[in-house]
Amino acid sequence: MPNQGPKNGEVFLTWEDLWVRVSNMKDGSNAILKGLTGYARPGELLAIMGPSGCGKSTLLDTIAGRLGSGTRQSGDILINGHKQTLEYGTCAYVTQDDTLLATLTVKEAIYYSAELQLPNSMPKSERKKIADITIKEMGLQDAMETRIGGWSGKGISGGQKRRVSICMEILTRPKLLFLDEPTSGLDSAASYYVMKTIASQCKGRTIVASIHQPSAEVFALFHSLCLLSSGRTVYFGPASAAIEFFALSGFPCPTLQNPSDHFLKTINSDFDQDIEEGSTGRKSTEEVINILIKSYKSSDKYNAVQSQVAEICKQEGEILEKRSHVRFTTQSFVLTRRSFVNMSYDLGYYWLRLAVYVVIAIGLGTIYYDVGFSTASVQARGTMLMFVASFITFMAIGGFPSFVEDLKVFQLEKLNGHYGSGSFVIANTLSSIPYLLLVSLIPGAIAYFLTGLQNELEHFIYFVLVLFTCMMLVESLMMIVASIVPNFLMGIITGAGIQALMILSGGFFRLPSDLPKPFWKYPLHYVAFHTYAFEGLFKNELEGLKIHNEDKGKRQIINGEVILKDEWQMNMDYSKWVDLAILLWMVVFYRLLFLLFVKAGEKVKPAIRAFISSTSPNQINTAERPLDEFAT
Numbered sequence: 001m002p003n004q005g006p007k008n009g010e011v012f013l014t015w016e017d018l019w020v021r022v023s024n025m026k027d028g029s030n031a032i033l034k035g036l037t038g039y040a041r042p043g044e045l046l047a048i049m050g051p052s053g054c055g056k057s058t059l060l061d062t063i064a065g066r067l068g069s070g071t072r073q074s075g076d077i078l079i080n081g082h083k084q085t086l087e088y089g090t091c092a093y094v095t096q097d098d099t100l101l102a103t104l105t106v107k108e109a110i111y112y113s114a115e116l117q118l119p120n121s122m123p124k125s126e127r128k129k130i131a132d133i134t135i136k137e138m139g140l141q142d143a144m145e146t147r148i149g150g151w152s153g154k155g156i157s158g159g160q161k162r163r164v165s166i167c168m169e170i171l172t173r174p175k176l177l178f179l180d181e182p183t184s185g186l187d188s189a190a191s192y193y194v195m196k197t198i199a200s201q202c203k204g205r206t207i208v209a210s211i212h213q214p215s216a217e218v219f220a221l222f223h224s225l226c227l228l229s230s231g232r233t234v235y236f237g238p239a240s241a242a243i244e245f246f247a248l249s250g251f252p253c254p255t256l257q258n259p260s261d262h263f264l265k266t267i268n269s270d271f272d273q274d275i276e277e278g279s280t281g282r283k284s285t286e287e288v289i290n291i292l293i294k295s296y297k298s299s300d301k302y303n304a305v306q307s308q309v310a311e312i313c314k315q316e317g318e319i320l321e322k323r324s325h326v327r328f329t330t331q332s333f334v335l336t337r338r339s340f341v342n343m344s345y346d347l348g349y350y351w352l353r354l355a356v357y358v359v360i361a362i363g364l365g366t367i368y369y370d371v372g373f374s375t376a377s378v379q380a381r382g383t384m385l386m387f388v389a390s391f392i393t394f395m396a397i398g399g400f401p402s403f404v405e406d407l408k409v410f411q412l413e414k415l416n417g418h419y420g421s422g423s424f425v426i427a428n429t430l431s432s433i434p435y436l437l438l439v440s441l442i443p444g445a446i447a448y449f450l451t452g453l454q455n456e457l458e459h460f461i462y463f464v465l466v467l468f469t470c471m472m473l474v475e476s477l478m479m480i481v482a483s484i485v486p487n488f489l490m491g492i493i494t495g496a497g498i499q500a501l502m503i504l505s506g507g508f509f510r511l512p513s514d515l516p517k518p519f520w521k522y523p524l525h526y527v528a529f530h531t532y533a534f535e536g537l538f539k540n541e542l543e544g545l546k547i548h549n550e551d552k553g554k555r556q557i558i559n560g561e562v563i564l565k566d567e568w569q570m571n572m573d574y575s576k577w578v579d580l581a582i583l584l585w586m587v588v589f590y591r592l593l594f595l596l597f598v599k600a601g602e603k604v605k606p607a608i609r610a611f612i613s614s615t616s617p618n619q620i621n622t623a624e625r626p627l628d629e630f631a632t
């Protein structure tokens with residue numbers, strides 16, 4: 001096809017001499033992709049095929065700019081002839097693993113996605129219509145009301161999840177679409193219809209899909225084929241010419257055999273024994289692969305790829321624009337609604353915590369039941385409040401696994417440019433407020449009134465507000481931890497460790513003047529939110545309280561303020577409301593810090609990758625060169 005050059009946002013993608021290596025403990029580095037060259041053009045569906053582990057996902061990740069850490073890449077990837085990082089909304093990518101909100105129904109997930117991605121200028125009815133059409137195209141109409149399901153419970157099937165993921169990415173008909181194994185988990189009919197829908201969207205769009213074992217019908221939908229074996233190109237060219245290529249190379253496809261089955265069987269060296277006895281007869285698979293690679297390199301297909309890549313690179317097309325987001329307020333509003341619904345369905349987010357807190361509150365209330373006003377009650381009030389401010393809030397890390405699932409969805413949707421980080425932080429904050437208020441109010445009331453703390457509304461409201469703010473703080477802290485520590489078990493351990501240090505330095509277990517100066521007092525005592533939580537709750541309880549002391553038959557009244565100042569070394573220069581204000585300010589600060597870390601990640605990760613690539617040696621280890629290069 002003569003190259004017309006990019007127009008109307010069309011995307012020409014080329015990659016040349018692409019190498020990807022991973023560090024290897026044994027001999028330094030190991031090449032996964034070995035000098036691949038190819039291209040993808042608008043109006044065409046390019047299929048990447050090859051045996052499992054041959055590098056299909058790695059090639060997709062590399063050209064889509066999503067290669068993981070620990071890998072080094074070299075070679076040129078150009079978009080419309082320009083070097084450009086493909087991230088955060090320049091392309092859509094359906095990853096191999098389905099990252100979806102497990103609690104939502106198929107309908108909810110896709111409708112929310114349509115509201116988040118389709119432009120504000122489009123009427124709501126139109127957005128709904130597009131979502132409905134896409135749901136139908138993916139054959140999901142009968143599963144619309146079923147929950148997606150995941151680690152928290154069974155939902156739709158794996159194949160249906162695959163289709164939900166595809167559905168969400170093709171809603172906007174992106175100009176550049178990558179799909180990693182879109183048909184895995186699908187039966188042959190479903191695979192055909194899904195691929196047919198995808199192929200039908202090719203006009204003016206560039207689509208690259210890795211695929212395992214397409215049926216003959218699905219194979220016929222591909223315009224171009226990139227066949228890989230152990231990171232090397234066995235064939236790149238028109239899909240329809242691949243059978244002829246194999247035949248000319250001495251490996252004709254047996255009559256009535258599916259061409260893709262034949263290709264994969266011929267080049268899969270993982271089970272060499274079987275292949276030797278099979279269609280290739282006397283030759284080992286490794287030999288067959290080398291013959292094919294050599295045959296490809298001396299074919300006109302190889303020359304056509306080289307000249308096509310050179311031609312595309314010459315024309316200076318448009319720089320690919322990031323897709324525009326819907327209005328920030330719309331993003332925040334839709335995400336808040338989605339997050340609120342998700343939290344309400346997810347038992348692990350708040351409901352389980354509410355139940356456990358009620359039990360603990362009854363426990364606290366019975367242990368400290370009606371503490372009274374004796375001097376012994378001072379200690380009881382102090383320990384009860386310390387337990388509330390540290391251990392009850394500590395348990396807010398229980399919602400961490402659910403948040404980590406949310407975060408995975410957010411990271412994928414952000415990479416695909418559905419919305420920005422700011423709206424996610426706002427949505428998560430707003431949607432959690434009603435639940436946290438509930439979780440603070442009900443158990444708080446049980447513990448407060450059973451214990452017999454200061455019997456005035458203002459004191460109770462303050463108590464609940466501190467409990468609420470501390471829980472929000474722990475959630476904010478865990479958000480920061482989640483943005484740094486990738487794994488939820490490691491995250492929980494890290495978050496628990498940080499809180500334990502803060503509790504120790506909060507001024508209860510060791511009075512402020514007894515805390516060792518470096519680290520524990522300066523800075524930890526002042527950084528730990530427990531310091532202000534203890535201080536606020538103690539002031540709230542003891543200010544205005546009269547303690548009755550019996551000494552040798554003499555009754556004495558001690559003012560709460562005296563205990564606060566002399567016994568507990570509380571700072572009485574400011575009121576309890578200042579403590580609450582500091583806690584609230586910390587919530588805002590922690591959330592902004594999370595936003596900063598996420599934003600920094602967006603900028604830093606591509607920069608690190610570009611730096612690593614620029615320092616990656618272009619000399620190739622001779623042991624990694626395909627054999628045919630030595631032969632020619």
Ligand SMILES: Nc1ncnc2c1ncn2[C@@H]1O[C@H](COP(=O)(O)OP(=O)(O)OP(=O)(O)O)[C@@H](O)[C@H]1O
Binds near residue numbers: 032050070
């Ligand atoms: N970070 C890594 N460290 C070491 N080896 C890796 C790393 N990433 C990928 N590999 C190896 O690179 C090869 C290609 O992996 P890739 O996931 O691209 O294969 P694939 O063709 O997509 O496989 P599948 O079809 O099974 O998904 C595999 O052998 C894999 O084990």
